[in-house]
Amino acid sequence: MRKQLLLVLTLVLTGAIASAATPPPHPYRLDRGSGELRAIARAISAARIHADILQLVSFGTRSSFSSYRGRNGRGVGAARKWIAAQFRRDAAADAGRLQVRLLRFTVPRGRGMPRATRMADVEAFLPGTDPRxxxxxxxxxxxxxxxTDLxxxxxxxxxxxxxxxGTAVVLECARVLSRYRFPASIAFIAFEGEEEGLFGSRYAAQTARAHGLDIAAMLDNDIVGGDNTPGRANHDRLRVFSQGVPGRLTPRQLRLLAWLGGTNDSPSREVARYAAALATGYLPGFHVVLEFRQDRYLRGGDQMSYNAAGYPAVRFSDYYENYHHQHQTVRRVHGVQYGDLARYTTPAYNANAARVNAMTLAALASAPPPPTAVHYAPKLESGTTLSWRASPGAASYRVWLRPTAAPQWTEAVTVHGTEAHLRQSKDNYFIAVSAVGANGMASLPALPTLVFRRRARKPQHAAGGSR
Ligand SMILES: [Zn+2]
Known part of the structure; x- marks a missing residue:
């Protein structure tokens, strides 16, 4: 224990003198150094990602108003067919376990749509191996x-x-991860109609909600190609945007948030922290930068459709953007080149973005579900007692702590059993619990449900205790 404290102290001190560009290391380690995650990261290919981008560009335009059927190999329909063919090839290599389907829908006229327009998302679904x-x-x-003209x-x-x-990240994740087996399922989806109003993701998220699907996390990749504008080139930093306060909170929940904090602990934000921690552990020199907002100023993305449907979702994006290279008709004006051209992307950076996604998906889908019913003991105490309901498949639990003003988890305690006694006060720290599988993979952290004396239930004293 003393050794652990010394390590934390060392990390804090080295963090304090590191430059702002290099986030301090932290002990939010999610596994014991998984060989499988390393193999997945190694299998991601920058060359394949670059080839995918060139192929997507070759369709001329992928505007949702271009040819739905993609005649003559041009337009959004031709791109759709090609994406589905890539997924089917992965499915063939995987004895058909990967299920490929189109999610077809029609966006009606109105709200920015000049006419009713047929669209389709392309999905590859990798079923989990655990039927429960x-x-x-x-x-x-x-x-x-x-x-420029939408x-x-x-x-x-x-x-x-x-x-x-982002489409290339989805394709590369499907290629690599479909060779593996995970207890939970993974869906790889290429959305249509984002530019006109997030139509494809809204359709997919609302359909999932209507069917009661348990989407435990959604990772959106939008502009992750690493724009290489000189002086503003993306090399080593990828942003992850996450919503702070989820929608759909009751007035009582909002009052509790205002009182006790928690605006920085939405389920989406825990997904962002998890991905950032994996990058720290496995991609030295490549940093996932936590951005505590749902998206950029005046912009949005497909993660918002999942947030709106009540699911945790985050967005990955280049650290620096060049707006001459986005949403622009290809043209040269006064010596300035406009247009979203493949030569402005950086395949090595895009591959690292894909690695962050693939490792996050693999780690989460191999970890047991998070514990439920996490509660603080409803009493005043200088330390903290918390308990939770066991997660199926958990071999142990990890209790994470961070000072209330810290962005990332800073300390961890391993617990066998379903109750922890900590010397740290829950008034000075945020605290959460992950279930850890026999493979060493940690689930997303679950935060305590806030319990108040008037409504308090007796905490369950299950077997075991903290170490
Ligand atoms: Zn976009």
């Missing part, structure tokens, strides 16, 4: 693109970075 585990982890990106379906719209790069 209903969790689904989703990775998505949008395959539609746009020119409604022009004929003019060129290469969309290399926005969002050929």
């Amino acid at each position: 585990d209903h969790r689904i982890f989703v990775v998505g990106g949008h395959y539609d693109s746009r020119a 409604y022009n379906g004929t003019i060129g719209a290469p969309g290399a970075n926005d969002d050929g790069s």
